[in-house]
Amino acid sequence: MKEIKQFDVVILGGGLAGIYTALNIDSSLHVGLFIKDKIERGSSNLAQGGIAAEVVWDEAKIEEHFEDTLKAGSYLNNVEATRVLVSEAGKNIEKLLNFGVKFDRNPDGSLVTTLEGGHRSRRILHAGGDDTGAKIMMDLRAALFQRKNIDVFEDEMAIEILHNDNKALGVIVINQQNEEVYVLANKIVLATGGIGGIYKKSTNEKIACGDGIAMAHRAGVIIKNMEFVQFHPTGFYVEDQIGKTFLISEAVRGEGGILRNIEGVRFMEKYDKERMELAPRDVVSQAIHREMFDTWSDHVYLDITHKSKEYLMQRFPTIYKHCLDNGVDISKDYIPVAPVEHFLCGGIETDVYGHTSMNNLYAVGECANTGVHGANRLASNSLLECIVFGNRVAEDINKSKSTFGKIDVVLPDMVFTHKKYNFKDIRVEIRDVMSKYGFIVRKEDDLELAKKLLSKHYANLKKINVFSRYYYETLNMVTVALIIIEQALERKESIGCHFRLD
Numbered sequence: 001m002k003e004i005k006q007f008d009v010v011i012l013g014g015g016l017a018g019i020y021t022a023l024n025i026d027s028s029l030h031v032g033l034f035i036k037d038k039i040e041r042g043s044s045n046l047a048q049g050g051i052a053a054e055v056v057w058d059e060a061k062i063e064e065h066f067e068d069t070l071k072a073g074s075y076l077n078n079v080e081a082t083r084v085l086v087s088e089a090g091k092n093i094e095k096l097l098n099f100g101v102k103f104d105r106n107p108d109g110s111l112v113t114t115l116e117g118g119h120r121s122r123r124i125l126h127a128g129g130d131d132t133g134a135k136i137m138m139d140l141r142a143a144l145f146q147r148k149n150i151d152v153f154e155d156e157m158a159i160e161i162l163h164n165d166n167k168a169l170g171v172i173v174i175n176q177q178n179e180e181v182y183v184l185a186n187k188i189v190l191a192t193g194g195i196g197g198i199y200k201k202s203t204n205e206k207i208a209c210g211d212g213i214a215m216a217h218r219a220g221v222i223i224k225n226m227e228f229v230q231f232h233p234t235g236f237y238v239e240d241q242i243g244k245t246f247l248i249s250e251a252v253r254g255e256g257g258i259l260r261n262i263e264g265v266r267f268m269e270k271y272d273k274e275r276m277e278l279a280p281r282d283v284v285s286q287a288i289h290r291e292m293f294d295t296w297s298d299h300v301y302l303d304i305t306h307k308s309k310e311y312l313m314q315r316f317p318t319i320y321k322h323c324l325d326n327g328v329d330i331s332k333d334y335i336p337v338a339p340v341e342h343f344l345c346g347g348i349e350t351d352v353y354g355h356t357s358m359n360n361l362y363a364v365g366e367c368a369n370t371g372v373h374g375a376n377r378l379a380s381n382s383l384l385e386c387i388v389f390g391n392r393v394a395e396d397i398n399k400s401k402s403t404f405g406k407i408d409v410v411l412p413d414m415v416f417t418h419k420k421y422n423f424k425d426i427r428v429e430i431r432d433v434m435s436k437y438g439f440i441v442r443k444e445d446d447l448e449l450a451k452k453l454l455s456k457h458y459a460n461l462k463k464i465n466v467f468s469r470y471y472y473e474t475l476n477m478v479t480v481a482l483i484i485i486e487q488a489l490e491r492k493e494s495i496g497c498h499f500r501l502d
């Protein structure tokens with residue numbers, strides 16, 4: 001007997017995109033929020049620097065945010081979506097404050113703002129110094145758990161979208177008891193985050209396997225701009241470490257941090273004379289990559305030693321402590337850093353209301369391609385994207401609630417095997433291939449080789465249908481890795497974070 005659940009709205013993902021969307025959905029609607037891990041895990045909880053927003057309505061300032069976003073994105077951005085992003089920022093920050101989020105404030109009560117790469121003015125709000133994501137999410141979770149219309153299911157992973165005639169009808173979930181549950185809904189929102197788990201080193205947690213993107217792809221939904229993987233220039237470098245990498249926030253450069261090569265020489269002048277360390281991430285990552293190559297090193301340094309210990313402990317408490325725990329006193333020592341995978345600019349294609357190419361299916365947050373990031377994301381615009389478009393998705397759903405009713409669906413007969421493979425070797429190879437051939441610098445023959453290697457695993461995995469979370473995560477990883485490589489092959493020119501050596 002198949003277990004069936006029905007909701008008005010199903011949201012996949014308990015990050016900022018998922019929770020903020022849920023909180024903005026009309027409280028008369030029954031929402032099921034499914035999260036594949038613990039609610040405290042995921043990129044939103046790790047965000048350090050902050051959230052970019054012109055809070056006071058000032059046309060000129062908002063225009064500057066718009067232009068900075070386009071410039072960082074190499075003008076490949078969707079102009080309509082970018083306008084929405086910057087002009088609805090203030091309204092959604094106001095909503096965050098009303099949900100109970102506590103941003104850092106000056107003694108006079110005004111919001112503290114900082115500067116980050118690519119921004120021409122101080123417009124980044126933060127919370128708890130450099131603990132922005134954790135603080136925002138803690139406050140939003142408190143608001144979420146007050147809501148009677150939202151049921152939260154942790155450790156329950158969606159594996160497939162149920163659809164018919166290009167209309168989404170629900171999802172199949174593996175529940176905590178490792179059973180299959182058919183979850184039906186009038187509207188389905190994918191808010192499943194990024195893809196860092198397909199690289200050897202990423203600032204994301206390993207759970208970021210591109211699940212929503214791969215599920216959407218299997219359902220025939222349009223996926224775009226996947227070649228634009230953003231590499232953060234300053235992951236904390238630890239020799240031989242793989243997996244989740246601690247991030248040294250862009251805000252450290254915003255507060256005057258200087259990049260030096262292994263010989264101690266400041267080098268950004270060679271690559272971007274005007275913006276130096278505050279050039280956008282694609283420029284800085286590519287500069288570091290070049291500098292590491294030229295100095296036969298696998299890292300460079302970030303120097304913030306000109307700031308006092310007291311200032312650093314107060315402004316960057318998380319970074320200060322993490323570095324100290326790893327033997328680096330940032331008030332005295334240079335911080336060893338190297339670029340690592342950080343953010344996916346592309347994803348599931350959406351319009352400005354989060355509609356995907358499938359009816360009743362929305363995407364929001366890092367898994368979506370609203371087009372606001374173009375070829376490269378401007379720092380701190382991704383948390384903003386989660387709230388601006390999360391709010392729009394919720395408003396669109398609220399407007400259509402009178403059409404909601406019982407879902408009629410013939411449930412598919414999925415035939416699963418229940419073997420206990422763990423697919424570890426395949427995951428290791430996917431990460432290896434992506435870190436070698438799908439990294440900062442790409443070449444045609446490397447990409448072709450990557451495609452061949454990944455296609456072999458994809459074909460083998462598709463032949464079997466194992467009912468396990470590990471099978472689906474591995475299938476999703478190889479699916480998104482392959483899409484990245486294929487779309488990277490199609491784009492011959494270097495632009496933004498897609499750099500072609502040939």
Ligand SMILES: Cc1cc2nc3c(=O)[nH]c(=O)nc-3n(C[C@H](O)[C@H](O)[C@H](O)COP(=O)(O)OP(=O)(O)OC[C@H]3O[C@@H](n4cnc5c(N)ncnc54)[C@H](O)[C@@H]3O)c2cc1C
Pocket residue numbers: 012013014015016017018034035036037038039041042043044045046047048049050051052132133156157158159191192193194203204205207208211212247342343364365366367379380381382383384386
């Ligand atoms: C270290 C770090 C620092 C950052 N700093 C900043 C910053 O300062 N400013 C900024 O704007 N951005 C920053 N970013 C980027 C930003 O945090 C993310 O882009 C954003 O939080 C993504 O939010 P999300 O809700 O889309 O995804 P996430 O927060 O990653 O949430 C994804 C959710 O989906 C769930 N999920 C995934 N697959 C499934 C499935 N199959 N079934 C059910 N649930 C599933 C996960 O469990 C998780 O709850 C940072 C990112 C990192 C990693």
